[in-house]
Amino acid sequence: MNEKHFNPNLAGIVAAAVLGSVMASPCYAGKTLEAIKARGQIVCGVSTGVNGFSAADSTGKWTGLDVDVCRGLAAATLGDPEKVKYVPLTSQQRFTALQSGEVDLLARNTTLTQTRDASLGFFATVTNYYDGQGFMVPAKSKIKSPKQLKGQTVCVQSGTTSEKNLASFSKSNGLNLKPIVFEQFEAANAAYFAGRCLAYTTDASGLASIRSKEAKHPKDHVILPDLISKEPLGPLVRRGDDEWFTIVKWVIYGTFEAEEYGVT
Ligand SMILES: N[C@@H](CCC(=O)N[C@@H](CS)C(=O)NCC(=O)O)C(=O)O
Structure with missing residues (x-):
């Protein structure tokens, strides 16, 4: 990219613009966001305890890369990173939980594969950890x-x-x-x-x-x-709610941008 035209805060600005436009007009908010606003909480599907991705300490506080996505989403949509309910899911349980609507998204060290994207009724959002x-x-x-x-x-x-x-x-x-x-x-x-x-x-x-x-x-x-x-890991959402997909995608990009600014 031509450096002269590179705006270091591009992702933040676009995220704010996307969220602003989505949230300002309820008719475009999408059903997932409306449900989240009505209940005052994001329901995030996580693992039962994988350090670095999603694990609860002895006080019940969740931390990790995937937890940061949930917290970022709660901050972006509800103005408070704490407004998250974490639902621990085994490898086997996770896809049914997302399909059935039990969780708003799956942020759970999950590999983004063609089958999961194309035939389980999900959208792969963004790879936020490249593994094998x-x-x-x-x-x-x-x-x-x-x-x-x-x-x-x-x-x-x-x-x-x-x-x-x-x-x-x-x-x-x-x-x-x-x-x-x-x-x-x-x-x-x-x-x-x-x-x-x-x-x-x-x-x-x-x-x-x-x-x-x-x-x-x-x-x-x-x-x-x-x-x-190759295991490209990242969050998944249900198909059929483009607004929520867009919000999740840009909040993840926001976490990349934040890391470049030294926000950990
Ligand atoms: N990335 C692989 C593996 C993910 C996976 O479920 N790994 C296991 C072993 S680390 C796990 O997270 N278990 C935790 C649990 O079931 O709560 C996938 O998406 O299928």
């Missing part, structure tokens, strides 16, 4: 690459891209991997740390969260450097 699927193994296993896992058990959560990628990685490399599949996050974590599977697979960011949060001695576990997929 990795593997964690006990350091003492001396495994250095997922290709050394031939015939081994791998813990994975159901309803994830991780489960599907694992199957195709195993097949295309003739590895005969044995997935041990869990619906609950806690159960998957407990199984891995109890040694029920040799490896754990999910987004590399998720593995870092699990290791830091759940391992007795994080150094005893290694996240292998090889990634087997």
Whole structure:
């Protein structure tokens, strides 16, 4: 972009303009925003506890990258970042919760895929974290690459891209991997740390969260450097409400802009 014409506050100005025009005229506000204004709260679908994305501390305070999107939306639409109800959802529960209207958006370390965008009735908004699927193994296993896992058990959560990628990685490399599949996050974590599977697979960011949060001695576990997929993570909204989609999109851009200004 020609620097002379670059306005560093462009996203902020456009966001304010979009929100201003959407909110100033109720007939264009869209049904999601109207419902949010009527209840005085945004209902945000988050994880049950992935550090860095969405996790509650012992006082019930939620923090993380996805939580910041929810807070930004509450600030933009209701003038108060605290006006958010967080609904913890497992990998399996998350899409039904968004489809049914239980949540206004899903901000939950979710990969934006063609299927989720095109056939589940959602709009992928904006990628706000570029990730890839990795593997964690006990350091003492001396495994250095997922290709050394031939015939081994791998813990994975159901309803994830991780489960599907694992199957195709195993097949295309003739590895005969044995997935041990869990619906609950806690159960998957407990199984891995109890040694029920040799490896754990999910987004590399998720593995870092699990290791830091759940391992007795994080150094005893290694996240292998090889990634087997691309996982562009970002929030999703339901189709059919263009105004809400626009608001969510521009609030996410606003968080990028804020970071460039050093607002953390
Ligand atoms: N990005 C992948 C994986 C996302 C995912 O659900 N990861 C698990 C493992 S880190 C998770 O977030 N579990 C937390 C939970 O179920 O609350 C996807 O969208 O399918």
